[in-house]
Amino acid sequence: xxxxxxxxxxxxxxxxxxxxxxxxxxxxxxxxxxxxxxxxxxxxxxxxxxxxxxxxxxxxxxxxxxxxxxxxxxxxxxxxxxxxxxxxxxxxxxxxxxxxxxxxxxxxxxxxxxxxxxxxxxxxxxxxxxxxxxxxxxxxxxxxxxxxxxxxxxxxxxxxxxxxxxxxxxxxxxxxxxxxxxxxxxxxxxxxxxxxxxxxxxxxxxxxxxxxxxxxxxxxxxxxxxxxxxxxxxxxxxxxxxxxxxxxxxxxxxxxxxxxxxxxxxxxxxxxxxxxxxxxxxxxxxxxxxxxxxxxxxxxxxxxxxxxxxxxxxxxxxxxxxxxxxxxxxxxxxxxxxxxxxxxxxxxxxxxxxxxxxxxxxxxxxxxxxxxx
Numbered sequence: 476x477x478x479x480x481x482x483x484x485x486x487x488x489x490x491x492x493x494x495x496x497x498x499x500x501x502x503x504x505x506x507x508x509x510x511x512x513x514x515x516x517x518x519x520x521x522x523x524x525x526x527x528x529x530x531x532x533x534x535x536x537x538x539x540x541x542x543x544x545x546x547x548x549x550x551x552x553x554x555x556x557x558x559x560x561x562x563x564x565x566x567x568x569x570x571x572x573x574x575x576x577x578x579x580x581x582x583x584x585x586x587x588x589x590x591x592x593x594x595x596x597x598x599x600x601x602x603x604x605x606x607x608x609x610x611x612x613x614x615x616x617x618x619x620x621x622x623x624x625x626x627x628x629x630x631x632x633x634x635x636x637x638x639x640x641x642x643x644x645x646x647x648x649x650x651x652x653x654x655x656x657x658x659x660x661x662x663x664x665x666x667x668x669x670x671x672x673x674x675x676x677x678x679x680x681x682x683x684x685x686x687x688x689x690x691x692x693x694x695x696x697x698x699x700x701x702x703x704x705x706x707x708x709x710x711x712x713x714x715x716x717x718x719x720x721x722x723x724x725x726x727x728x729x730x731x732x733x734x735x736x737x738x739x740x741x742x743x744x745x746x747x748x749x750x751x752x753x754x755x756x757x758x759x760x761x762x763x764x765x766x767x768x769x770x771x772x773x774x775x776x777x778x779x780x781x782x783x784x785x786x787x788x789x790x791x792x793x794x795x796x797x798x799x800x801x802x803x804x805x806x807x808x809x810x811x812x813x814x815x816x817x818x819x820x821x822x823x824x825x826x827x828x829x830x831x832x833x834x835x836x837x838x839x840x841x842x843x844x845x846x847x848x
Contacts, residue, residue: 790804
């Protein structure tokens, strides 16, 4: 298969971007979306809506922020941890992350180099005795100099983060970006963490998750930012091909694989389907894959000097049907309750007039969502 609209449609169907409300509505839709996608990335930038809310809104038009709060804090069907980035993950999949909690956090030791055993004992003892807390509840820290760009000057905050990555604590609630930390086992009402998945089970999980949310997978997309697993993943894929469970597909010279049913179900995407995509949306974050499938190279320019920006500070791709047709740089004016279009860049000359009208309608809907508090 060459790179065609069919390949794009398979990916869009897997990402549930080919229809208006694939997960329904109400709080249960949030759980279903996170479980299907496998993760929803969290990011601190709030030029417009936080990316985790926008990713969910894109697939759940009736989404409300309190739905995610309920899933995390009340129903406890999602939890926060590190995938390729800090993300909301399905609680049902936690056992596939327990090994990382026990071992892989050490790879981030640069973030926690100044955390002392005394700092850890202090915050852990406080939570055990008094219950969940936020960093604002700790007002007796002696500030220290930063030893890492992303580090905190508060020893207690570093200790909380370290215990989070170790899986001792979990984020039981968020208010904006303010996190409440609680003992992991106490939050989930259990005596001990789930049994860690084996490496073989984890590989199977990663491949199945990629097939579900991507439709067509490559070795790189199944092991995104995790190259050490590629040799074992290749062997697993080859085994499934021999069992006729996967079909090899060549896209522009790059090997991909898919389940036969995914290749058979790629209906046309309605031209009036419009999505404003967060730069951290699962469809966008893998830049090479996005360019291969859509012929569009996204640039995240928030950290690029102003004079070198092409699309704008917080540019977002606009998906119309099965084509990325424009990029809009958006900003919220919360004082005037408006969504501002800083820059609009067309990527196509086809049907601009009609598409502009549809995009503007989508922007008005997004404005109503993101300014509703």
